[in-house]
Amino acid sequence: MDQKTRHVVIPSECLGDTGNSRAGRGTFIDHGKIYSEHLGILTQEGNILQVVPLKGRYNPIPGDFVIAIVLEAMQSSWLVDINAPYPAVLHVNEAPWEVEFGDTAKYLNTGDSLLARVLSVDESKKLQITLNDRNLYKIKGGNIIEVDPSIVPRIIGKKGSMIANIKKYSRCRIFVGQNGRIWIDGPVDGIELVLLAINKIESEAISYGLTDRVEGLLREHAKDVR
């Protein structure tokens, strides 16, 4: 079937029944029928029906790479914002420094930005992040923008193809957090090009052939990048 866009479904839309299919993420069952929970894209893997949300807050999963913003330095931890429904905690044990009790503000304070990983999510959704990794640190320079977390997979692309293209043509360093925050650093024109590409992805996220169209856009404007 030649589709220009993917199959968008809305909450309470009937997707199938338990006789033929299995209910995957983003769906619920009622009286033997499978319904969508979200406004999202219907995908089918084998006989598992799943709905990937088109919009919504970031849903933290342990292991996710995120860009966090420090809200408050507390006695032995920091409270951070990761664009989830809840703030997360970074405990001093999860930071790469030897921090004395009460000295947290010397290392990180309100407004600092971090490349971090989600450490744990408990049943009452209390969130913890960690900086304990060579690749994780406090960010300096560049700019941070926010997009809806649901389009992060589109920005990264199949096997990272989309983000690789964007980096190549813009000559920028880019980190894409699963939480919809993106850090970009490089020449001013390069950053503008990245924003242009991301805007296009945001407005055409559900269509096919996006990777090629974005590459076309990048190539067209790349000559402006020194």
Added chain:
Amino acid sequence: MTVIPLLKKEYVTKLAEDGKRVDGRAFDAYRPISIETNCVNKAEGSARVKIGNTQVIVGVKMDLGEPFSDTPDCGVLSTAAELIPLASPDFEAGPPQRDAIELARVVDRGVRESEVVDIHKMVITHGEKVWIVFIDIHILDYDGNLFDAASLGALAALLTTKIPIFRMMESGALEKKDLEAWYERTHIEEIREIYSRPDFDEIVAKKKKGIIKDIRLPMTEPPISCTAVKISNIVFFDPSLDEEELADARLTVATDTNGDIRAMQKGLAGSFTKEEIQGVIQGALDNGRTIRQKLSESIGK
């Protein structure tokens, strides 16, 4: 409260030193402005203004009542603003806080002190019965620069306000003798046209509203308010949300058709140099002209 990453401020400053803004505008340029009037049926006057993504709706309602005891010879103007939770994750429900009150007062002063509405012409009986004008500002979407959007909205709503003569006559609050007294004071021809109609009583009794011509508020050329903010020694006009949240200081200047200054308000804890203030005045004059043109077009002048 949403916390802005510090590195954003550094980025905005670095860009500015390069002569650029995050959204590519010139330092003294405004985002696209759109003005729509007569958008609320129940209001006597209304306007919906968008500056970029910032969206504001202003409604004007009128009533008859007593003037203030210290100004028995003037109509009453009252401005209120609501920073409703609709417009931003940081706005809370509840009675107006300082920001909402400051916004209302600045818009109010802009309207009142500039005498853009001639409140002397809104008196029916000295010390007893005058027209009361309520201006209610509702912020719908907050993306920076509420002052200019709200002021522009208030002006557009006032300029298209139709005095509710019929409604007041229908409820008995306004009688023929009131219209006569009002005409005596103001010599507004439209008033006389109404009460000297031979079918005046019939119109009121049979509610034939459509026949009476609308009377607009007596108004003069409005001053236009323009706001700029300062971030680390660089001045930006029509701040976007990010720029406003990173601002050290803010300055609003209202200018009129003669190129004179009619109102000023400085906000936030930072400071301006004299040269910067003069720069803002010049930018306000230039942008004021363009915006005034837009306003005239939108009210169909």
Added chain:
Amino acid sequence: MKPEKLIVDGRRLDGRGPSDLRKIKIEAGVLHRADGSCYLEWGGNKVFAAVYGPREAVPRHIQNPLRAIVNARYNMAAFSVEDRKRPGPDRRSVEISKVISEALQRCILTEQFPRASVDVCIEVLDAEAGTRCAGLTAAAVALVDAGIPMRDIPVACAAGKIDGQVVVDLGKEEDNFGQADLPIAIAPRTGEVLLLQMDGHLTVEEFNRAFDMAVEGCCKVSEIQKKAIMQRYHTVDEVIE
């Protein structure tokens, strides 16, 4: 002043038949800051709805450890009614906020967000009878637009009695001078009733008829809601063309 008759030969004051709805227009995703939003016109009503959340509920003591709380706030702008209304919530707004919150809560999968709140803001800019139905209907669209997981998309519609006849979707004079007003909200997939209020005088038989008419009205409005939501995403086709 009461009009002599509200319905003559099956035609109401505005020309509608007994089961005709007023004109409805719905647009999703109209505000930039809100997580989800909706603008709705229903007859002379003009309503905005915005959703923020799920986000951590504050202050701490109102948090529910098992699920999200749903806070709908219904407010009428001072200029939305003929005689200016003083800004701020009055008892009527508080009551409407409560019944709308309860109706919406039933449709939201709140167990997925313990300790959080889903904040819904409904702002009536132009009022002409049936504002709570318009408000709830707009709020539902805003919730979907915000990506909130839901088991159904709630919708509301009112029915009433004028000049002894049961009709759907009361207009202004009908609401002021009619004999009964029955706003209801349903979850269209299951038909569950989420909101029900009635004032006036109805026989049991009249109630049954009014209820059915209101449900039928709800179903029609539900189609409009769903179209509005889908419209946001199908304009992409035009871009690529």
